[in-house]
Amino acid sequence: MTERAPLSRKISAIAESATLKVDAKAKAMKAEGRRIISYAAGEPDFATPPAVVDAARAALDDAANFRYSPAAGLPALKAAIIEKTRRDSGLEVAASQIVVTNGGKQAVYQAFQAILNPGDEVLLPAPYWTTYPEAIQLADGSAVPVFAGADQEYKVTVEQLEAARTEKTKAVVFVSPSNPTGSVYTPEETAAIARWALEHSVWVVSDEIYQNLTYDGAKAVSIVEAVPEVAGQTILLNGVAKTYAMTGWRVGWMVGPADAIALAANLQSHLTSNVNNVAQLAAAAALSGPQDAAEEFREAFDRRRRLIVAELSKIPGVVVPVPQGAFYVYPDVTGLLGREWGGRRIETTVELAEYILEEAEVAVVPGEAFGPSGYLRLSYALGDDQLLEGVQRLQRLFA
Structure with a gap:
């Protein structure tokens, strides 16, 4: 044999x-x-908040939700994401700049698939969430860790990023608030990294899934709000899992330049197609309803x-x-x-x-x-x- x-x-x-x-x-x-x-x-x-669960129950009464829907997301959820992105990230986007994904992990995976080519390097501030280096590797890129310890409140500096940059550097990962450290970059620190990325034509993959969970008066200023010009080379990642206790609903999204998002949408059309419609409508209710x-x-x-x-x-x-x-x-x-x-x-x-x-x-x-x-x-x-x-x-x- x-x-x-x-x-x-x-x-x-x-x-x-x-x-x-x-x-x-x-x-x-x-x-x-x-x-x-x-x-x-x-x-x-x-x-999960009762109002969100009620929206899911109501969605079960509409047979249309038992059918295929657009792979990139339902219009109702995209509209809610547009408003949230305006409200919390200071960025005006169109529906064509959004892909709704099966949780934040799919958004991470598709972001790197959309922008990386074999041999590209991604600067990865460390400590980092465990999925980032694996998603980079799956896109045939190489993660380059840039470490900041407790003495720096686990926040990397522009000087550290510049020291790690090479001619192969394609992107930098920016996460504030951070998993695993809980660190939040100040508006000034965020703007400095954005300006550095602009200067060197480096893509920014910014994970904002914890942006609504801040304390002591801190605000997680979005990198595209700090320096609006960087939006043309930035993909924002987000989802409802953490803020609304919806981990099992599996609804995330990515927002970015229309050409990069079109690539991600095409990939998703072959990979998973649409996210569960009932979960999408529940997520829309979470974003658009009372935030109590x-x-x-x-x-x-x-x-x-x-x-x-x-x-x-x-x-x-x-x-x-x-x-x-x-x-x-x-x-x-x-x-x-x-x-x-x-x-x-x-x-x-x-x-x-x-x-x-x-x-x-x-x-x-x-x-x-x-x-x-x-x-x-x-x-x-x-x-x-x-x-x-x-x-x-x-x-x-x-x-």
Whole structure:
């Protein structure tokens, strides 16, 4: 019997999502009866607002929603996205500049597919969300990490970007507020990066999915609002998952220059076709309706943010920059490494996260998933009581 031909080298090279892997392991341990508290997944613990669910129910009464619809998105949702983009990103766009996608991840994937050619380099500020380098690789590009540590509040500078730029640099990823760090760039920092991109004809892929989750008076100024001229070489990524507790509805979108968006729409027409119509209409209701529930979510995240920062800061050897956005905290835990804990010497944050899960039954994501070792990501999108208990377990573990 002859051997079959090998599987795809490109797909085989993709790394598994570290955040989902940790979350899956935590859920499996919980199913075994262990009292696991997980800070791994970036998923709000709130129910989707009732008005949004009601819009989905109403959509089920219209048989037209059981049919194919335009691959790039329903007109009703595009209209809502146009208004949101004007309101929150300061940019006027047309329906032809929007593609509605199956969640934010598809928007990320299609953005790089639309602008990259083999050998192109993408400057990727680190720490970064785990999907970015894989999506870049799938588009035959190369991710070039540019690291900023806790001393810089995890925000890269123009000088760092310029030092990493080569003749192959095609794009830069810009994320504010950031996953995994919660950092928010100031308007001045955002404008400086936009002007640098303009000067060097570098595309900007700007992920704005956390733009409505900011605290302490911070505002996540869109890069296209900071410097409107950069809009001609910028793709904005967004979705309803985080702000409206709609992770499972799978509705995201991309906004950008009409020619790039046309390429993404053509790709999507062959890849997935239209996003679920009922979910699209629910998303339109979320964007266009009252924002009271979203504001309640944001206030709860703010309360949890202050709690987790205060409690983590009590652990000797842990440095906790205060996040101004999203729902993550990204402590520097290098002070816990190179030491013996529980009779074992721990050198990396992969080892540290494993030790924490085994001994404290707390799931966190190691820094290696987002860049260099030495850090942990904890999502505070979980109930207040569990959030406090989990950190108290860490306090006892590292007392």
